[in-house]
Amino acid sequence: MKRSVRGTVGAVSTLIVLGALWAYGWRAMEGNVAVGPEPLSAPPTVMVAQPLSKPIVDWNEFSGRFEPTASIEIRARVSGYLQSINFEDGQLVEAGHPLFVIDPRPYRAAVAEAEARLSSARAQVDLTNLELQRAEQLIGSATVSRSTYDQRTQQKRVADATFQTAEAALQRAQLDLEFTEIRAPVAGRLSNRRVDTGSLVTGGDTLLTTIVALNPIYFVFDMSERDFVAYERAMKSGKLRSIRDKGTAVWARLPDDNGWPYQGTMNFVDNRLELGSGTIRVRAVLPNPDLFVTPGQFGRIRLPSSREYEGILIPETALLTDQGERIVLTVGDDNVLKTRAVLLGPSQPGGLRVVREGLRSTDRIVINGLQRARPGAKVTPQTGPVAQQPQSAS
Numbered sequence: 001m002k003r004s005v006r007g008t009v010g011a012v013s014t015l016i017v018l019g020a021l022w023a024y025g026w027r028a029m030e031g032n033v034a035v036g037p038e039p040l041s042a043p044p045t046v047m048v049a050q051p052l053s054k055p056i057v058d059w060n061e062f063s064g065r066f067e068p069t070a071s072i073e074i075r076a077r078v079s080g081y082l083q084s085i086n087f088e089d090g091q092l093v094e095a096g097h098p099l100f101v102i103d104p105r106p107y108r109a110a111v112a113e114a115e116a117r118l119s120s121a122r123a124q125v126d127l128t129n130l131e132l133q134r135a136e137q138l139i140g141s142a143t144v145s146r147s148t149y150d151q152r153t154q155q156k157r158v159a160d161a162t163f164q165t166a167e168a169a170l171q172r173a174q175l176d177l178e179f180t181e182i183r184a185p186v187a188g189r190l191s192n193r194r195v196d197t198g199s200l201v202t203g204g205d206t207l208l209t210t211i212v213a214l215n216p217i218y219f220v221f222d223m224s225e226r227d228f229v230a231y232e233r234a235m236k237s238g239k240l241r242s243i244r245d246k247g248t249a250v251w252a253r254l255p256d257d258n259g260w261p262y263q264g265t266m267n268f269v270d271n272r273l274e275l276g277s278g279t280i281r282v283r284a285v286l287p288n289p290d291l292f293v294t295p296g297q298f299g300r301i302r303l304p305s306s307r308e309y310e311g312i313l314i315p316e317t318a319l320l321t322d323q324g325e326r327i328v329l330t331v332g333d334d335n336v337l338k339t340r341a342v343l344l345g346p347s348q349p350g351g352l353r354v355v356r357e358g359l360r361s362t363d364r365i366v367i368n369g370l371q372r373a374r375p376g377a378k379v380t381p382q383t384g385p386v387a388q389q390p391q392s393a394s
Contacts (some may be wrong), residue, residue, distance in 0.1 A: 003327045011171065012288065016152065017225075018179065021200040025237055031200060034090070036358065039123050039256075042380065043335070043377070043378040043379050044369065044372035044373065044377075044379055044380065045369060045372070045379070045380045045381075046331070046337075046366045046368065046369035046370075046372060046373050046379045046380070046381060046382070047110050047211060047366070047367050047368035047369055047381075047382050047383075047384045048364040048365060048366055048382065048384070049364070049365065049366065049367050049383065049384050049385055049386045050361060050362060050363065050365075050384060051312045051313060051314050051359050051360075051361055051363065051365065052106055052312070052313045052314070052352065052357065052386040053310060053312055053313075053361040053387065054310070054311065054313070055298065055309065055310055055311070056229075056308070056309065056310075056311040056313070056348060056354065057306055057307070057308050057309075058305045058306035058345060058346050059144060059302040059303065059304060059305060059346060060222060060227060060302065060303050060305045060346075061300055061302045062221040062222075062282075062300070062301050062303070063129060063221060063299075063300055064220050064222070064298075064299060064300075064301060065219070065220060065221075065222050065296060065297065065298055065299065065384065066092055066217050066218065066219055066220075066252075066293050066294070066295055066296065066297045066299055067217070067218040067219075067295050067296070068188070068210065068212035068213050068217065068218065068295040069211065069213045069217060069218055069285065069389055070186050070188070070211075070213035071211075071213075071295075072185055072186065072210065072211050072212075073207055073210050074100075074182065074184075074185075074207070074208045074210060074211060074233050075181075075204060075205065075206060075207055075208060075264050076100070076182060076201040076203050076204070076205075076208060077182075077203050077204065078102060078105065078107065078176050078179045078180060078203045079102075079200075079201060079202050079203045080102040080103045080107075080180065080200070080201065081102065081103045081198060081199070081200055081201075081236075082100060082101075082103075082195055082196070082197055082198060082199045082200075082201055082331075082368070083101045083103045083197070084100070084101045084197060085099070085100055085103060085193055085196075086099055086100070086101070086199055087190055087193075087272070088100045088232055089190070089191070089193060090189065090190060090191070090192065091186045091189070091190050092187075092188070092189050092190075092291070093186045093187065093188070093190060093211070094184065094187045095183075095184055095185065096184060097184040097185050097187050098181055098182070098183050098184050098185055099183060099190075099208070099209070099310055100181075100182040100183070100208055101180060101181050101182070102179075102180040102181075102201065103180070103240050104120050104177055104180040104181075107173065107176045107177040107180055108177060110173040110176065110177070111170070111173040111174055111177050111266040112120070113173070114166065114169045114170035114172075114173040114174075115165060117166045117170075118163070118168065118169075118170050120164040120166070121159070121162045121163040121165070121166040121167075122166075124159040124162060124163070125159045125162075126158040128152065128155045128156040128157070128158075128160075129156060129159075130155075130385070131152045131155070131362060132152045132153060132155075132156045132220050134147060135149045135152045135153075135367050136149070138299060157393055160285075170230045171257075179203075184211060184388055185211070186213045187213065187215075188211045188212050188213040188214050189211065189212055189214060189257050189291075190209055190210070190211050191209050191210040191211070191212075193208065193209050194206075194207050194208055194209055195208055198306070199265040201259055202299025202300055206360065212295050214288055214291045214293075214294075214295070215288045215289055215291060216286060216287050216288060217262070217285070217286055217288040217293055217295065218267065218283050218284070218285055218286075219250075219252050219264070219283065219284045219285075219286060219299060219301050220281065220282070220283045220303060221281075221283075222274075222277065222279035222280065222281060222282070223279060223280050223282050224279055225273055225277065225278045225279065225280070226248070228273070228280050230305075231243050231303075231305075234305075235305075239265065239306070239307060240305070240306070240307065243269055243282070243303065244266070244269045246265055246266055246267060246301070246321065247264065247265060247266075248265060248266040248304075249263065249264075249265060249304070250263070250264055250265065250266060250284045250286075250298070250301055250302065250303050251263050251264075251301065251302050252264065252284070252299055252300065252301040252302075253299060253300050253301075254287055254293070254297060254299050254300070255298060255300070259349070260302065262286045262287070262288075262293070263286065263287075264284050264285050264286030264287065265284065265285060266282075266283075266284050266286040266303075267284055268281075268282070268283040268285045269281075269283075270282070282373055304358045305346075310363055311345070311348075311354050311355075312354070312355045312359055312360075313352040313354055313355065313386070314328065314352065314353060314355055314359070314365060314367075314386065315352060315353070315367055315386060316347070316351050316353050317351070317367065317368075318365055318366065318367045318370075319342075319353065320370065322339065324339050324344055326341070326343075326344055327339045327340060327341050327342065328340050328342055328358075328359070328363055328365045328366070329365065329366040329370065329373050329375065330363055330364060330366070331364045331365075331379060332364075334378075335378050335379055335380070335381060336376065336377070336378055336379075337366070337373050337376065337377055337378075337379055338375060338376075339373050340358055340363075340365075341358055342355050342356075342357065342358035342359055343355070343356040343357035343358055344356065352386070363382065364383075366379075367384060367386065368384065
């Protein structure tokens with residue numbers, strides 16, 4: 001009886017084991033169970049490159065606004081009724097373009113009157129000259145006394161003075177007639193007219209319109225005391241040209257520009273700092289031949305803050321921050337990642353950043369795949385260039 005039970009239990013156990021083996025083998029065939037030891041995962045792949053080494057110049061950037069090189073209020077210089085307006089509101093004009101005409105008839109009459117007075121004065125001068133010449137010939141004789149000679153000399157002086165007064169009056173009348181035609185003092189863009197035809201304008205008082213000069217154009221900005229002192233010290237030590245030097249090159253841009261399309265020169269630095277803001281007013285002048293830039297537009301300008309030197313540059317995207325410290329990930333000869341603290345300089349075109357300290361041109365830094373890289377871990381490096389990215393408009 002016992003032998004029968006033991007045989008039954010053994011048979012059941014054998015069936016269970018065989019069933020388990022069959023099920024395991026079926027799942028293995030379906031790919032659900034790995035057969036054999038599982039392989040170790042490969043090191044992550046990262047893109048590495050050596051820093052770019054090339055001659056560069058450091059720059060300081062400032063915000064400011066474009067302003068016209070001339071902003072002029074057009075006013076009448078003589079009074080009268082406005083006869084005609086010879087421009088469209090907002091029109092671009094050249095210097096000397098006729099803008100307004102004041103009724104010239106009263107001023108033509110004034111010129112004619114002044115010419116008549118000048119003719120009368122000239123005749124009086126001729127007469128007194130003739131009488132004085134006669135007196136000079138007869139003085140000392142019984143015909144002309146010394147007193148008569150002195151009187152004719154005085155009459156000659158009065159006639160000369162009257163002639164000069166009449167001559168000046170004619171010049172003034174001619175100027176007033178000329179001023180009845182008002183012309184553009186500079187080339188630029190006009191504003192809207194402030195008066196209409198037929199209006200009575202007062203000389204020196206009535207504002208007719210305004211005009212702004214657009215080419216060249218100013219860029220005006222405020223420089224902090226710290227930056228100003230740094231430039232002054234660099235100039236004193238011979239490291240930089242003075243920013244007061246009108247030959248110092250600058251570059252400007254509008255907010256949506258790519259690059260720095262407007263090149264000009266320094267034009268003016270004020271003679272004192274503003275006590276309230278701690279800044280000094282600075283101005284550059286830039287060509288604007290296509291008149292695209294309009295006064296009042298916001299922009300950015302950059303000034304050189306160093307002479308040319310051999311610099312080390314890396315992509316901005318390769319930079320990380322660790323507890324307030326800027327770092328990069330480097331790959332050694334053993335392909336192990338390490339962190340490296342770096343001291344940064346200013347940004348450069350192409351999405352690059354100057355590295356002052358912490359890197360050599362022979363180091364390999366991670367430029368892509370940072371999310372897969374962990375310090376202390378091995379990686380599979382793939383070499384790539386430090387390509388200059390297209391410069392953004394920011």
